[in-house]
Amino acid sequence: MEKTTKKISWREKIHEIIYEADTQEGKLFDVILLVVIIASILLVMLESVKSFDAKFHEYLYIGEWIITIFFSVEYILRIISIKKPLKYVLSFYGIIDLLATIPMYLSFILVGSHSLVALRALRLLRVFRILKLARYTGASEKLKLAMRASKAKISVFLFFVIIVCIILGTIMYMVEGAENGFTNIPKSIYWAIVTLTTVGFGDIAPQTPLGQLIASVIMILGYAIIAIPTGIVSSELTKSTLSEDNNTQSCPTCLKEKHKDKAVFCYNCGSVLNP
Missing domain, CATH: 1.20.120.350 (Voltage-gated potassium channels. Chain C)
Structure with a gap:
């Protein structure tokens, strides 16, 4: 035949x-x-x-x-x-x-x-x-899925960091005062963010012993905070494993990719795939 x-x-x-x-x-x-x-x-x-x-x-x-x-x-x-x-x-x-x-x-x-x-x-x-x-970049698909899966956790984490910076900035404003460069709460919050992220521009620095102690705690806390989003994304990245029987075939109608091997129709729009 x-x-x-x-x-x-x-x-x-x-x-x-x-x-x-x-x-x-x-x-x-x-x-x-x-x-x-x-x-x-x-x-x-x-x-x-x-x-x-x-x-x-x-x-x-x-x-x-x-x-x-x-x-x-x-x-x-x-x-x-x-x-x-x-x-x-x-x-x-x-x-x-x-x-x-x-x-x-x-x-x-x-x-x-x-x-x-x-x-x-x-x-x-x-x-x-x-x-x-x-x-x-093949790995970008896995990273995209991991970021999407960890979006809620990272959002909660960032919200927590913002709250911490507001609290610490307000405390530093009360401890240091305008005479040491902490002229208002927004500026003190800016200092807390810079310190917590370990950037440390040096434009504002605490002068009192209590202020320096709080700054030291914030710096150490900054190193611990860096590891949290990394761990969240890494965990989701491990979970998001793409099936090995997917290929690079792209639908000529909707442009969706990652179809199964030997697939005849698009999983998204149902159009016939190119042979």
Whole structure:
């Protein structure tokens, strides 16, 4: 019996290469894109060094246009390869991809000496390209799930820290007074936050023995507090283990990922997945 195979359209092939990493072409595309993103960030950094920019400005400009054209083609291909383009355009990654592409094109619109300051600021938007790296970091999915699961616990912890800072700041205001720099309660609370987080700017410092004793307790307490959110997230990170039979297949309709191996339909919208 002869085995029949479904013919893959050019849009499905582009979708498979750009949105998925299970195929050789998809892995190669991801590697190339990662290299280009890192190169673009390096160009932005080097351009900010005046001495280097003055010497190699032309090469940096040409390199930036090559990268911009590459990102433009990638952005267009991402739009035309899915069934609902608007869903991608308005998504988080869609907006990031647009921000990574438009700054160089805006340079044609904002011309003249009066626009140079705005143009320079807009060109710095290219640094948003580093956010494109997030979609290629496999561990980011686990971290996202862990942060989401520990959101309530961390919120309670932060609320507790705020209460502690208000109490300690008020106590320091009463103990030290305005003559030692603690002129009001908000400023004393600011000092408590700075001390508790072990930053210690040194702009305000207790002078009385009791104030210094309280400050010492706050500093030691700060080291203990650092470990609490770390432990919460670490615990949830251990629990949030993704199933090993998931793959990188992306739905061409809703763009949901992490489908089961051999899955035919999307678990989110029910659309047929690319073969």
